[in-house]
Amino acid sequence: MSERSVIYLDHSATTAVDPRVVEAMLPYFGERYGNASSIHSLGREARQALDEARADVAGILNSSPDEIIFTSCGTESDNLAIRGVARLNRQRGDHIITSRVEHPAVSYTCEQREKQFGFEVTYVPVDEYGRVDPGDVERAITERTVLISIMYANNEVGTIEPISEIGEIARRHNIPFHSDAVQGAGSLSLDVRELNVDLLTLSGHKFYGPKGVGVLYVREGVGLLPIQTGGAHEQNRRAGTENVPYIVGLATALKLVEGRREKESRRLTLLRDRLIDGVLSSIPHCRLMGHPSERLANNANFIFEYVEGEAILLGLDMHGIAASSGSACATGSAEPSHVLLAMGVPHDVAHGSVRMTLGRENTEQDVDRVVEVLPGVVERLRAMSPLYAS
Amino acid sequence: MYSELVMEHFTNPRNVGVIEDADGVGKIGNPMCGDVMEMFIKVKDDHIEDVKFRTFGCGAAIATSSIATEMIKGKSLDEAVNLSNKAVADALGGLPAQKMHCSNLAADAVRAAVDDYWSKQKNEK
Numbered sequence: 001m002s003e004r005s006v007i008y009l010d011h012s013a014t015t016a017v018d019p020r021v022v023e024a025m026l027p028y029f030g031e032r033y034g035n036a037s038s039i040h041s042l043g044r045e046a047r048q049a050l051d052e053a054r055a056d057v058a059g060i061l062n063s064s065p066d067e068i069i070f071t072s073c074g075t076e077s078d079n080l081a082i083r084g085v086a087r088l089n090r091q092r093g094d095h096i097i098t099s100r101v102e103h104p105a106v107s108y109t110c111e112q113r114e115k116q117f118g119f120e121v122t123y124v125p126v127d128e129y130g131r132v133d134p135g136d137v138e139r140a141i142t143e144r145t146v147l148i149s150i151m152y153a154n155n156e157v158g159t160i161e162p163i164s165e166i167g168e169i170a171r172r173h174n175i176p177f178h179s180d181a182v183q184g185a186g187s188l189s190l191d192v193r194e195l196n197v198d199l200l201t202l203s204g205h206k207f208y209g210p211k212g213v214g215v216l217y218v219r220e221g222v223g224l225l226p227i228q229t230g231g232a233h234e235q236n237r238r239a240g241t242e243n244v245p246y247i248v249g250l251a252t253a254l255k256l257v258e259g260r261r262e263k264e265s266r267r268l269t270l271l272r273d274r275l276i277d278g279v280l281s282s283i284p285h286c287r288l289m290g291h292p293s294e295r296l297a298n299n300a301n302f303i304f305e306y307v308e309g310e311a312i313l314l315g316l317d318m319h320g321i322a323a324s325s326g327s328a329c330a331t332g333s334a335e336p337s338h339v340l341l342a343m344g345v346p347h348d349v350a351h352g353s354v355r356m357t358l359g360r361e362n363t364e365q366d367v368d369r370v371v372e373v374l375p376g377v378v379e380r381l382r383a384m385s386p387l388y389a390s
Numbered sequence: 391m392y393s394e395l396v397m398e399h400f401t402n403p404r405n406v407g408v409i410e411d412a413d414g415v416g417k418i419g420n421p422m423c424g425d426v427m428e429m430f431i432k433v434k435d436d437h438i439e440d441v442k443f444r445t446f447g448c449g450a451a452i453a454t455s456s457i458a459t460e461m462i463k464g465k466s467l468d469e470a471v472n473l474s475n476k477a478v479a480d481a482l483g484g485l486p487a488q489k490m491h492c493s494n495l496a497a498d499a500v501r502a503a504v505d506d507y508w509s510k511q512k513n514e515k
Contacts, residue, residue: 306446307446308424308425308446308447308448308451309448310448310449311400311447311448311449311451311452314392314397314400314448314449318397318401327424327448328423328424329424329447329448329450329451330448332488336424346422347421347422347423347424348421348422348424351421351424383406384403384406384443384444384445384452385426385444385445385446386417386426386427386428386444386445386446387421387426387446
């Protein structure tokens, strides 16, 4: 890894590409640049790399290569899943079930179905931990339901959703079930049979692969209409010359994280808990958001009362610590995080959110440094806050 | 995103605090929106003798409040009440477009403090 001057705690936003991934990608920019659809030897070489990458990904998901579609990113995969399935099944029904804590690639796409295509969408609520109740999903099902989409693990607060249970319900009712698993790779199992999913989204740059490449797993027998047309690629489901170097990169990255998943999860869990304990014990009026136990190994999301998130991030940034926040100012929107609001956090308090997500290069020293610096950052801001009655 | 001056005012804000026996107090904004500014002024001979502020908000909110206090200290009430958000933003070397509303808040807080002083004066007469 390159020399770091920053303690990077924003791995849920993106990760650095593993040098071994870069190495695996390089030949496909230079000598092996063939179009995988070409008949000649250069093409066949590219095709072989593509096939191997597909088989690797399929293996990790416990699926078959035919069930793997490569896309340009997680957002495209989510779009393809939702728009692709909804459109195909329009005659059968016009109802979609999703949750209130999804990534905009899912929620906004569902909203568009409502606004532009007359679909009805049920957004099931979550509890104070951000967790979906499978019972709520089941109760929302109607004869017109054509798709259920619930994320595997929440990107903001790290809560892991009960996917297998929801999948089982979907199966009983014969409704395609999609899960945005962008935050799961590398720490949670991606075994699609265990998860009972029919569609699953992955994004390369969240697990030390490059940005610009993603996966949509589609169970055999589940149909969808393509959203990008003009070629027979990906079994007529996603047109476009295959981005072989990036696909090779994604497959390599996924193999690497899967290979160390259990060990790394344990390591990150310890670091995360060290961070959580340190922060909670040294800063008053502060709490951890998300489920206490069903949470991602690397996620620590806090709310600091009486201060605003972007200001905290700036303060941390000045100490060389990079994190993120769900505050309106931090995301450049008018509202704070819809995830926190869905969890029942009041608006004014939601603005004080800070998310820290650990990754492979973080150490105990990093965590200790954050715990050392953060109280002062928060204190200084509280001292000038009219909301803090000291 | 932020200019050096904005970062300077964020790191070393001027005139932070409360004036217990303030002659005018302006409170602007809303915790729900993520922005609350309080400005306290002491007035002598129709001039701002002293000013303090408190802010709950982002980096730009803190910086604009801070520089606004510097800009009105010693000025006449008329000058202070005419402090524009553009002047505040310019004094900071500019603000990103999505942060310009913070400079509005700072100018509004000043105006609110002066208006508060004037209305108190009227009531006393």
